[in-house]
Amino acid sequence: MNTTADTVTYRIDADDHLCGFDDHWSSFAADNESPHLSDQLIFNRPIWDFIQDAETRHIHETLLKRVRTNNTPLSFPFRCDAPTLRRYMEMKITPLDNRAVEYRCHIVRTEVREPIETANATADHDDNFLRMCS
Template identity: 30%
Template sequence: MISYRLDKSNVILSLKGDWDAFSTQNGGPSNSAERYVGRPLWDFVSGFETQSFLNTLTFFARQQNQPVSIGYRCDSMDVARAFKMEITPAQDGVLTVAHRPLVIPTPVTDPDVADLNNRREHTLTCSQCLRVQRNGTWLEAFGVRKGTGFLVRYTICPDCRDIADQKMSEDRGIVRIFGT
C-alpha cells in the first residue's frame, strides 16, 4: 500500500509506503518521493475531467466527514493492475489518500481498438477504468498503449461516474453529483 496526506488545499504533506520502488518499476525516477511533498496534487493528475472527479471525491470526504473509496485501473505496459483508493478525512481538512492493490484478471482487449496506435488524433480514455471511447462506446484497450502512437485525452466514462455517484449517495440521502 502507498498513501499520501493532503492539506485542506490539496497540497501533498507527506508520503507513506515505497513510492520510489513503485516509480522505478514503472519507468520513473528512483527519487520520486521527495519531488511530490509540498506540491499540489493537481500537478500530478492529467486531464481537467479527472481533476474535477478527484476534487469532487476529496470535497465530499471533507464535507461529509466520511471516508470515500473507489476502484481504478493503473496498468503498466505489460500488467493489468487495479487499486482501491480510500480517502479518509482527519482534522483541519487534512485527508489521507491510500491506494491498495487489488487482484484482477487480465482484461480481454476489444478487437475494435487494435488500430489505436496508428491514429493521429487523441483518444478519449477513462482515467479510472482505462477503457477508450470508439464511436460512442467505451471499450477495453489493455495492451494497446504499448505503441508510441497512442495519443490520450483523459476523462471519466459514464459507468465510472455512476459508480462514484452511487458510492457517495448510498445511505446518505445525497443527490447525484455527476449525473443529470
C-alpha cells in the first residue's frame, strides 16, 4: 500500500466490506474531525454504511461495477474539501483478485480558504448538494 502522507489507500472485498487501510487512513480521519472513522472502528463494515445519499451511492455502485466488469483501473479527478481547505484530488479504483477493489485517493493540490460552514462535518446540511465524499 502507498505510504505517502498525501495519499490514502483503502480496500474493499468482494462483498464491499472495508478490509484494508494504509498507514495514513486513521490520521486523515482524525485530521478531518472524523476519529469515528478510524480503521479499527470501521474494519469489515460495508462501504455503503458511509455513503449518505442515493446519488452518491449510485455513482459508486456504477464505478465499482465498471471496474469489476472490465477488470481495469479507473481514475478521475474530484474535490474533497475541508472547512478551511480546498483539496483537488485524484481517485484511482483498481480491481484486485477475487473481486476485491483498492481505492487510492491522492491530493494533487490544496488551496487555503476562509472557513465555510457547508464544509464543516458537524454542521447541519440539507439535501441540495451532491456529496461525492459522502
